[in-house]
Amino acid sequence: MGRLIKIIVTLLWLFPMATIANATPSDNAAQISVVQDLMRIGQYQQAYEMAIALETAGGYALASESLARQVLLGEAQNLKKAAKTARDLAEEALRLKPNHQNARLQYALADGFVVRMSSGLTAWVKKLPQKSFEKIEIYRQFFPEDERGDALLGAWHLGIARKIGDERANNLFGASIREGMRLYEQALQKSPNDPVMLINYAFSLLTLQADDYYDLNKVRGLIEHAQAQPPQDDLQRKLIEHGLNVLTLLATPEKARNYADQFLDGEEIESDIYEYSERANN
8 A cells, every 4th residue: 555655646746747748648538547546545635626626628537537436425524515526527628528438427327315414306307317317327328338327327216216216216206115125136136246336335225225125134245245345445345334233233123123224324323323333243
């Protein structure tokens, strides 16, 4: 890790922010690589600043991704504002390059975060779930082989069912737990060892209303499988840690559910839940 940081610092010295606008395509490729390395080690703010300074589709998409990671992990100061900024950056990237894959992915992802953090009334009046569905479907049409599109749509179905129950979700938005699970399982067939998918799927199932779905063994299996994978970056490492915290709480399902609920909503995990999980881990 120390050697990687030294390399990144050296590259930042070689390609300072002031010269990015005049960089050649090969320079930009090097800077994109530095941004990706910064995100890999969890330096999201530095990654954001360097990416946005590129003023390219790829740069804006990575800036959006760096914000989205902070939102997902609950590390942004203002989650909803960060999610909206991430969406705006992805939209700007698409304006420059409509077929840019990461920009399309981040556009759908960030919009999903905005919907999740909006009130029920706002979501209903502005038809936010329907608009989010459209963005995900566009991504899946552009990149049908990418399992992340299936996972995003699976999260859309389960997220709505989590908020308003399976029956109302189906009646109002055509969303259902059954379809959400099918899509997640389809995504995991293509990428069975992805900790991001595994943990998000597990937390989504755990936080469904008990009358609609209750299978702690399924949740446990998903988390344990995620934990068996060596994390490839800061995002995966932290998600696996959150998974471990939930795993230790499953003996008291209500605490486990509350933890996952607070995590998915970007809320600070209540101290008593953290303390309980730490005691269980020790």
